[in-house]
Amino acid sequence: MHKSLFTAATVAATLLAAPLASAADLTLYSGRGESMVEPLISQFEQNTGISVAVRYGDTAQLAVLLQEEGRRSPADLYWGQDAGAMGALSKAGLLAELPNDIYENLPGIYTSETGNWVAASGRARVVAYSPERAGEDELPDSAFDLVDERYEGRVGWAPTNGSFQSFITAMRVEHCDERTLAWLEGMKSNGAVTFRNNTTQVQGIADGEIDFALVNSYYLPRFLDSDADFPVEQAFFADGDIGNLVNVAGIAVLESSDNREAAVEFVRFLLSSAAQQYFTGNVYEYPVTRDVIQNPVLEDFDRLLEVSPQIDLDDLEDLEGTLNLLRDAGLL
Amino acid sequence: MKPMRHPATPHHAPGLPRLLPRGVPLHILLPSLIAAVAMLVPLFYLGLRAFEADSATLVDLVFRPRNLQLLINTLALAAGVVALTTLMAFPLAWLVTRTDIRFKKSLTVLGVIPLAVPGYVMAYALIGLGGNYGVLAQLTGFQLPRIQGYWGATLALSLYTFPYLFLNLRAALAGLDGNLEESARSLGYSQREIFRRVTLPHLMPALMAGWLVIALYVLGDFGAVALMRYEAFSYAIYTQYSGAFDRVYAAWLALMLLALALSFVMLDSLVVKRKLARIGTGVARPMTPMPLGRARFLAWPYLMALFTASIGLPVMILAYWLLLAPPDLSFFARVPGTLLRSAGAALPAALLAAAFALPLAFLTVRYPSPFATLIERSAYIGYAIPPLALALAMVFFSLRTAPFLYQTLAMLIITWAMASLALALGPIRSALLQTRPSMEEAAHSLGHGPISTFVNVIFPRLHRGILAGVVLVFVLCMKELPITFLLAPTGYTTLAVTVFTRTSEGMLAEAAPFAAAIVVFSSLSVGLLLTKEGK
Missing domain, CATH: 3.40.190.10 (Periplasmic binding protein-like II)
Incomplete structure (x- = not known):
């Protein structure tokens, strides 16, 4: 048998x-x-x-x-x-x-x-925000503005997320490692709230935990699909800012x-x-x-x-350098 | 999985251990050699890749301080998981073998089911539990800190590997000769002394076997460690391959990891050298179960906590995904076909692994020699090596030597069998250690050939061990990912691959039925194993 x-x-x-x-x-x-x-x-x-x-x-x-x-x-x-x-x-x-x-x-x-x-x-990067708690004049012109005092504890990000890391790689290409590291550290000391991914950040704005978030553009529409009154909006930074990486x-x-x-x-x-x-x-x-x-x-x-900023997409391959930078900033 | 050792009469004359075996029949020697040679393929590949770098880079790569940190982290993780799984498995094994606790059979099945949970599902479950928007916070408003890093990885790995230790300990405890402890008691030893001086030494082989399998699993695991983002060797290898697309440094890390794994294997064979005693020559008498009394008020909450965490959590997360956005019903219709593909590859892989584990076990148990040990230990290479590195080695090897095999089902099955041979070897070897060679010798002398002896004499006495080996491999292959990604025939999507591709696009609800199919189907095969075990 x-x-x-x-x-x-x-x-x-x-x-x-x-x-x-x-x-x-x-x-x-x-x-x-x-x-x-x-x-x-x-x-x-x-x-x-x-x-x-x-x-x-x-x-x-x-x-x-x-x-x-x-x-x-x-x-x-x-x-x-x-x-x-x-x-x-x-x-x-x-x-x-x-x-x-x-x-x-x-x-x-x-x-x-x-x-x-x-x-x-x-797949564009945008800043998502709460239309109730963020005034029109508060919408940042640049991702670099978010280290400003008035954004303290109000911004969400996801340092472990793949698309966020591509954005950091682009920032390094455009603005060099030192400035990127300084920004990462500035965000951290400004009380940026760490989330797991884009979806949870958008949810976080709706639930009132944060007022701004650095996310990809296609998550909010997915929320709006099932709930047209979902209380979140999104916008680009000023033209050409690295925060708008495509x-x-x-x-x-x-x-x-x-x-x-x-x-x-x-x-x-x-x-x-x-x-x-x-x-x-x-x-x-x-x-x-x-x-x-x-x-x-x-x-x-x-x-x-x-x-969108003018970045040669072929330059975005050095993820290892980005991971090292995130480690240096104590975010990984 | 019983570790009790009966002395096997070696076929060669006693004296100095010889390097090359004499008198080992070809049907045992040949498959063993094939297995050992197959294990050299990934080693050769990693060596080749590792030395691609120029010497300056090489020195830089090998002597980076980061490697030391990775080593320390990896050791800490392995130690943590070994300690935690012991805390989980030991009381459970004790309760179901030595006490009068009720529902022993069900508890045993529950104690093995966590093996069926894919690591990434367990990690998702733990990560999803805590944090601001964790399941717990959303359902109850109570917020748990995010589970991640060292403790997250330790917990996740422990929750689905402890059954390996539980199975080993349960068999050892059940097989323990009751006369031993009673003799010790009659000699005036206290309960504590009996445990330390009699029971524990007899459990050592089982503990070591379980710890080894778990520690090696920890070394090679990508999924949970990567999701928890703990910087162990395997995570570093993962980020090298996925982040930096760098195969040279990844090869060095994999080689360092293998060296670490081999030192674990050597350590194990040093400790499990001692002979163990039985009283008299009769059948071992089982112990009378100890009445739990009040201790059951401690036992039941412990069991509840263990099973809630190891089975309840992953089931809950799957249900949560499913309810969050129920997928189209037609979607479920695709589960059976996918399941068939998974099982259709996992079952042959499990049989193949068992088919090679048998001669290997015979070689070490019946014809012990340094050579036999070396061959047998080489089986651990496939198990300890990170699966992604093993898969890449097989890609490299088959494209150069047998391109017609590349990305065929046969290739997937062979590679799965290589990755899990060590897992099948354990229970088969333990079963063989408990049978005496005299029966085989008698069959030989009565004119039975090797096949007839196997079918009529050996198989009936080893079938439990073989079945256990087959099930362990089967369950592992059902949830396997990296090897499937690279080596499965194009278009051959398994359950695990479907779960991964859906979760990576954020379609958790669509992933849930496939993940559930893995857990349910693997649990059924585990149940089959335990019912076949009989009394």
């Missing part, structure tokens, strides 16, 4: 493995979650007849995997959640050059200078791809108005192209370009 159990298990395992051997036309390594990616994939397959197999994982771990695989990688495409990972792969020479008509019409904040990858959607989710074709034509077609699909409409309409991220219907809860496309 036990022997038959062993045999049965082995046979079952083999049967399970067999159908998976049939390869799809394209293999995508996705750092973005299944719930968001899946509808887009089926749309693409329907439109083009090109089949896509997706490996879901952590953005960073998939980037390390791609480095390990090198030119032997079975992947054709990589879709990462932040610019840092894209920059690291580009630097390692693993990304294929994209045809320049893909990105030449996109705004500078959405392209890489290497032309190796392109943003699929934008980070991206990026898409790239891999150098190892044996089906580049189809892979490039997938990139074009993500930049098509249908996909862009989905990003802004369903997940409240910023579109990278103009030809979509504006999501009323997000800022206008042109306004976004005015407010």
